Amino acid sequence: MARVYNFSAGPAVLPEEVLKEAAEEMLDYKGTGMSVMEMSHRSKAYDAIIKEAEADLRSLLNIPDNYKVLFLQGGASLIFASVPMNLMKNRKAGYILTGQWAKKAFAEAKMYGEAVELASSADKTFSYIPDCSDLPVTEDMDYVYICENNTIYGTKFHTLPDTKGKTLVSDVSSCFLSEPMDVTKYGMIYAGVQKNVGPAGTQVVIIREDLLEGDVLPGTPTMMNYKVQADNDSLYNTPPCYGIYICGKVFKWLLRNGGLSAMKELNEKKAKILYDFLDESSLFKGTVRKEDRSLMNVPFVTGNDETDAKFIKAAEAAGFVNLKGHRSVGGMRASIYNAMPVEGVEKLVAFMKEFEKNNQ
Ligand SMILES: *Cc1c(COP(=O)(O)O)cnc(C)c1O
DSSP: OOOOEEOOSSSOOOOHHHHHHHHHTSSOSTTSSSOGGGSOTTSHHHHHHHHHHHHHHHHHHTOOTTEEEEEEOSHHHHHHHHHHHHHOTTSEEEEEEOSHHHHHHHHHHTTTSEEEEEEEOGGGTTOSOOOOSSOOOOTTOOEEEEESEETTTTEEOSSOOOOTTOEEEEEOTTTTTSSOOOGGGOSEEEEETTTTTSOTTOEEEEEEGGGGSSOOOTTOOGGGOHHHHHHTTTOSSOOOHHHHHHHHHHHHHHHHTTHHHHHHHHHHHHHHHHHHHHHHOSSOEEOSOGGGBOSSEEEEEOSOHHHHHHHHHHHHHTTEEOOBOOTTTOSEEEEOOTTSOHHHHHHHHHHHHHHHHHTO
8 A cells, every 4th residue: 555645735635544444434333334424314323423523623623602513515615605695684795805716705795795805916816915904894794705725826814804893704625623713703614624624525614603693695595504504403404424424533633633733833844844945945936925825735836837847747756746736827736734744745845855956
């Protein structure tokens, strides 16, 4: 068995320990004589899995009791529509545009009401986070929306925007559980788990209870009505059972390994190894303004498309896979999520140094 160093932005690397546990339990989950994939979502065994997953997530993030935790399906992209359907009571909201995912959420919101651009970093190919200290937020806006970590461009909000008292909604797909966060600063947090936490097909939504009151927009599908999902403990219909089970294992892995503060320390260490090298390299360059750099997604270029392609090919042959940048921006991107070991980043940097020496 040969595992590679997988720098994919998502679906992405998962902890080996978790994969092994899942393999061991594949045919017979805890004496039930069946796989978790084969069991009723209303069974006693599954009830324990989903309840423990929620309890462990609450403990990892210190989620207050007045927030609901939902496990849903449909991709983070479906949530782009769920957000306005559930929260746009006045049919008006502000969006901060920091990349493709924020732009897509903005476009989706425009189908349901007035979505207003509050700030954008499109002028410099989204290579920075705009100043959000004095945004043109108006009294009639239902919420302010951000994509907190920009998976494609490699930027992260290190300071949350001043929403002038309005509800903050954040897409944290690619930084979820990479470091502690203060849930009380948000009205709603959501993540597609395939970036840092689990297999594709499961979404986590954390939403403050009072936001579930009042009508949703007419035409909202029952499945996208968060009040219905919350009232049914994410079991209105069959949830993404197996995905939730794997997420639960990752939550336990995080708790065993010191929780999110320990994870932050490790992620900072890994990111520093790579950014320090990029800062001194004569061949490779980071593409993001320093103070806005993401700990999770690190884009870089050589400035020459042919050299980029040559590097990606050579890296793959050496066991460093999925380093190609997003199809919309090119270059390279190393995603170094929780499950990427320090050693993986060290070895990548050693490989880059060697490549640099031979390709000046
Ligand atoms: C990947 C990603 C999405 C889209 O996720 P899907 O589950 O494919 O819809 C949305 N937002 C962010 C920040 C992402 O990284």
